[in-house]
Amino acid sequence: MALNIKASPPTITDVAAKAGVSIKTVSRVMNQEAGVHAQTRAQVLKVVAELKYRPKQSARSLAGARSFLIGLLYYDPSAAFVGGVQQGATLRCREAGYHLVVESLHNDAPDLQQQVDRMVSALRPDGMILTPPLCDNAQVLKALRESHTPCVLISPARDVKGMASVRMDDAGAAEEITNLLISLGHERIAFIKGATDQAASAPRYQGYLRAMKTHHLAVDPALVHQGDFTFASGVEAAHHLLSRRTRPGAVFASNDDMALGVLASAQRLGLSVPGDLSIAGFDDSNAAGLVWPPLTTVRQPMYEMARVAVEMLIVANRSDVPPLTPQGLHRVLEHELVVRGSTSAPPAKSPRPASAVKRRH
Amino acid sequence: MALNIKASPPTITDVAAKAGVSIKTVSRVMNQEAGVHAQTRAQVLKVVAELKYRPKQSARSLAGARSFLIGLLYYDPSAAFVGGVQQGATLRCREAGYHLVVESLHNDAPDLQQQVDRMVSALRPDGMILTPPLCDNAQVLKALRESHTPCVLISPARDVKGMASVRMDDAGAAEEITNLLISLGHERIAFIKGATDQAASAPRYQGYLRAMKTHHLAVDPALVHQGDFTFASGVEAAHHLLSRRTRPGAVFASNDDMALGVLASAQRLGLSVPGDLSIAGFDDSNAAGLVWPPLTTVRQPMYEMARVAVEMLIVANRSDVPPLTPQGLHRVLEHELVVRGSTSAPPAKSPRPASAVKRRH
């Protein structure tokens, strides 16, 4: 047994020599190309295992058309969905032999376009995944388009020509949450809007309106408050909503952070939740389950969206697979209602029978 | 003005030709090497700007000794500190022209060593950053050692030979929090321990004990409860602690998630926080500021730790800079007490004067 003199990792040449084949054959086996004799393949694989050979990404990337790198761009690292997206993306990447490169970008950085350009020019990733609000940022999109990098936008405000997208039905989910509150017997349901410049705000409001309208419930303008997705804006909205002569029986906030602000305010005012006030949020953020009572909310399928996004990008780089059809480029994934302790029937009256609600559907 | 026929990005050869120099000179300029005539440098830089030339990472990596990639390994993506570490690392990487590759690993995956080996063998990153508990995982450390990858461990349980580390003073911070409660007038201070297999648990407990001892306060064993860093374990601990005949006036939990569990329990029992019970946590997690009252806690300098870690790894890969001294390999960074609304003087008695506490120091 010869001593392994060289300290450096084995190369494709080492494997080829030991297996008695050409490097091209080793390459074929490593890339799982068809048309290699089963016996040859087995022999190569055996040597690969013995030598613990791993193809070097930089060499593959330089010689070939793929970098095996996928980029993830995000803005606010504490945003509830970024963690889920990253988790889904990194796991799917590993399964496929890809790697995830992340970059935190400021949405209003003056040199944003250059920052993105630097990344893609240096790395030449096989694709990029963009989360809100970067997926709607003109600078970012411009840099990416010019570099011809395949992109998947996660929940963009609007679809962009030539770029794929994955999203959920924000309006539908908001409608379901509102329906839930209505079915519990609520009629005076306040709504806290999200930031006007964020894509998810409008459809969530629309969903709320739709549910109210479907059930012939009036929307009191005094019960609709403008927020900006922060905890502080939830506190402020609650300050207005809960100090009214006639308090709403339920508050539906466009996201969990604001719902937590309402919860904090309610507790400060000595209101019992959900006894005196039901509260619902949106996101199923980490904190939503770390408060009392735990928050009723909507779980966005961020993990699944990210997996689908990675999948799309891998397909986009494979010549042996048919490209995505136009409709396949835009996917809508299922969300999930998470009903927890912060919602119940209103205090004064008993809930209307579920059948009464159903009849109106 | 000639039409740019080729669609592919410019290479070092294009720049050299247009600038009228050799590719070696362009290389020198791009790498900021000394010994290039100022005029030549300016000319090259001008062409670089005109052509928007960006060196390709895979070519640099294949030819040279550096990959300009740094890896970040983490286990629980929802852990309070992972976000901060990633944020600090990605920003410092960008400043230095590096890129951050992240991978989420299961701490007890049977093929963990292989997973890590795959990553480093493919990417050959210039360094790796490990967060708890992966920085104490034998499988992970073995794969990294065998691949000769420079590593920085973030807050490891124990230092590892040949690997750098960055940490904070867990015991000191826990002592400070306990001192804070004591200075507010508390004497019966309960403590909830962290998971026994996590490195931070022991020093935080030691810090608590040290502060109690310094102030000649007895530690009632019945007021020390074993937790596991989860919200649920905080709820459970509170169930025991708060149902006692003589309730503690304050609870110090080893992390925020458990402190939030205590807060939730207290509110469910109708206790006022901090009026009836003071609560302190550890981490300054996102949720700590999203509850009422907001949690008094300790901010771990995760962002700064990550920046220092990246710095160390970049230095480790530069031949023109002296390597780190043995003591420079292990850094301890400053933490910060975050005093918020969840702590106050105990209900029955007025706080002991601050001078009384000071005298005992």
Next chain:
DNA sequence: CTGAAAGCGCTTACAG
């Protein structure tokens, strides 16, 4: 201060 040559470790395009 500058450059010509070799080579990093793969894939591509082509030949058989």
Next chain:
DNA sequence: CTGAAAGCGCTTACAG
């Protein structure tokens, strides 16, 4: 089914 040659775009080691 298999392989020899060229080349990807840089850096290294060396020469002047």
